[in-house]
Amino acid sequence: MFFEMTYQVRVIDITEGYNWYKNFLNKDVDFKPHDGFVEWELIPGCWLQVAEGTPSDGSGPLRLGVKDINAEKVRLEKELNIDDFQVYSRPEVPVKWVTFADPWGNRIGLFEYIDKKEENERIKFILGKVEV
Structure with a gap:
């Protein structure tokens, strides 16, 4: 049984990524567990993770x-x-x-x-x- 989900995208610079997704989603981050990683709960149990790293080609x-x-x-x-x-x-x-x-x-x-x-x-x- 599935009861929650996350979807992760990677950005080269976490500060720029945070600002872009904050504006895109029209809300501030819900969870920042450590440097280089932030999460938004889009709807209950559905999380978007933005991580600092190399973006993957062709994802999404x-x-x-x-x-x-x-x-x-x-x-x-x-x-x-x-x-x-x-x-x-x-x-x-x-x-x-x-x-x-x-x-x-x-x-x-x-x-x-x-x-x-x-x-x-x-x-x-x-x-x-x-x-x-």
Whole structure:
């Protein structure tokens, strides 16, 4: 049985990595166990680890769910100077998605449910919330 998960990306400079991911995630770090390593709990039991080291080619993407992918796209282009990237969708896929890279080449993506009722049900289930 799986009950938690972590996903690690590596950055060449931990201070730059910390600042970039703090801005990307819109929140401060949740755990800093030692130098060169920080963690954010994205949703209960789901951790993003940023470690100082050599980034891995071709890893990812780590894809995160958002409520408004177009608003996030605008925010990321403005606040993090991410080059313009395209929002994709296909009729048979229930989400829209984007993929881009952090400054170290780690691939990251976002997705948004097209059906907002389904999105709200997923959020309630995952976070255990009655109201979204």
